[in-house]
Amino acid sequence: MNYSPEHIRSIYRKYLHNTCTEEELSLLVQFLGKEEAGWQEALIMEMFDETWDSLPSQPGRYPLPEPRAAIPQTGAPSTGPSAAGNGLHAILSWVWGAAAAILLLVVTGLYWLQRATVPKTAVHAAATIEPGKSGALLTLADGSVIPLDSLQAGAVAGSGARMLAPGQGLAYEYDTTAAIAGMHTLTTPRGRTFRLQLPDGTQVWLNADSKLRYPTDFRCAKREVELEGEAYFEVVKSTLPGGERRPFIVSTPAMPGRMAQTAEVLGTRFCIQAYADENANTTALLEGSIRVNGRLLAPGQQALLQGDALTVSPADTGSVLSWKNGYFRFNNENIRSVMRKIARWYDVEVAFAGPVTTEEFSGTISRDRDIGDVLQLLESTRIIHSKTEGRKVIISQ
Numbered sequence: 208m209n210y211s212p213e214h215i216r217s218i219y220r221k222y223l224h225n226t227c228t229e230e231e232l233s234l235l236v237q238f239l240g241k242e243e244a245g246w247q248e249a250l251i252m253e254m255f256d257e258t259w260d261s262l263p264s265q266p267g268r269y270p271l272p273e274p275r276a277a278i279p280q281t282g283a284p285s286t287g288p289s290a291a292g293n294g295l296h297a298i299l300s301w302v303w304g305a306a307a308a309i310l311l312l313v314v315t316g317l318y319w320l321q322r323a324t325v326p327k328t329a330v331h332a333a334a335t336i337e338p339g340k341s342g343a344l345l346t347l348a349d350g351s352v353i354p355l356d357s358l359q360a361g362a363v364a365g366s367g368a369r370m371l372a373p374g375q376g377l378a379y380e381y382d383t384t385a386a387i388a389g390m391h392t393l394t395t396p397r398g399r400t401f402r403l404q405l406p407d408g409t410q411v412w413l414n415a416d417s418k419l420r421y422p423t424d425f426r427c428a429k430r431e432v433e434l435e436g437e438a439y440f441e442v443v444k445s446t447l448p449g450g451e452r453r454p455f456i457v458s459t460p461a462m463p464g465r466m467a468q469t470a471e472v473l474g475t476r477f478c479i480q481a482y483a484d485e486n487a488n489t490t491a492l493l494e495g496s497i498r499v500n501g502r503l504l505a506p507g508q509q510a511l512l513q514g515d516a517l518t519v520s521p522a523d524t525g526s527v528l529s530w531k532n533g534y535f536r537f538n539n540e541n542i543r544s545v546m547r548k549i550a551r552w553y554d555v556e557v558a559f560a561g562p563v564t565t566e567e568f569s570g571t572i573s574r575d576r577d578i579g580d581v582l583q584l585l586e587s588t589r590i591i592h593s594k595t596e597g598r599k600v601i602i603s604q
Contacts, residue, residue, distance in 0.1 A: 348389025376402030
């Protein structure tokens with residue numbers, strides 16, 4: 208097939224003017240799905256820029272999410288004439304480059320939506336629920352609770368910690384925490400995330416609906432914290448006075464259907480998900496080394512704890528870090544799993560009406576969007592429908 212830059216550029220411009228043939232569209236879709244780089248990437252970025260310049264002047268196009276809001280699957284809609292009557296049938300998924308992915312949303316999803324009878328009613332008029340934000344509750348050793356959402360930069364009384372600039376979180380100061388040694392707990396309610404610097408310099412990002420319990424003095428033989436929910440760690444190396452390593456240990460409690468878990472690390476970057484409403488704990492290692500319940504992981508691997516069984520497999524590091532980087536990224540997940548993540552971030556109740564689809568969803572969307580945009584993206588698959596009543600979201604087929 209002719210994948211020359213001139214030919215691809217010509218077809219794409221014809222597409223923008225609605226003059227390309229089915230065969231040309233098929234070629235363009237195949238080009239965008241190629242797992243290659245080099246001149247292809249430069250051309251895709253050029254086409255990406257041209258897309259956003261030209262779309263506003265195209266009346267009749269289906270509303271398009273903002274750039275990098277949604278990333279569709281390369282092979283989602285078929286490109287034969289019979290597919291036109293079916294609309295956008297398949298689900299959204301990650302492809303090798305964000306620009307190529309968004310272009311595929313234009314070239315495939317919008318192509319078929321333009322030709323299908325998709326009602327453009329404001330089905331999410333009531334869905335004005337805004338996304339979550341930075342915020343947490345700090346519980347001190349004496350049981351007093353300090354809301355951190357609105358605190359200004361400066362010392363937090365009685366804690367040995369300081370609030371940093373907006374969005375930078377809370378930092379403990381190594382020299383001052385020993386005087387007020389004790390156990391503190393940082394809690395992120397639903398709809399909140401928070402960044403924390405522990406007394407040894409370790410950085411922790413807590414996802415929504417999570418809790419981290421930790422000592423304020425890290426000068427003992429081992430550094431140990433307790434996690435419920437999900438957190439990403441960047442652990443600094445530490446040694447004892449004799450030169451021996453000072454281990455960093457993250458423990459998660461036993462839950463229904465799951466035994467307790469212990470992760471022992473040195474200096475490393477990793478993420479642990481241990482929500483009570485999930486059916487497993489997931490520990491993904493990005494850098495360094497970590498031992499989970501005695502099983503050693505290598506970078507790029509993840510440990511899955513179900514019941515008392517621990518299995519190790521390759522990790523999807525993009526999905527692991529998506530929440531920290533401001534995105535939802537769904538990777539072949541059922542609708543219940545997708546909605547659990549949405550519920551935590553938007554602090555909503557989710558209910559299912561009637562049979563629940565067994566289809567799996569993949570895709571990416573910014574967590575900065577309001578819930579209506581996220582639900583609309585899911586509905587564009589034509590697999591589910593949603594209805595919002597206050598802070599309750601009802602999902603049906």
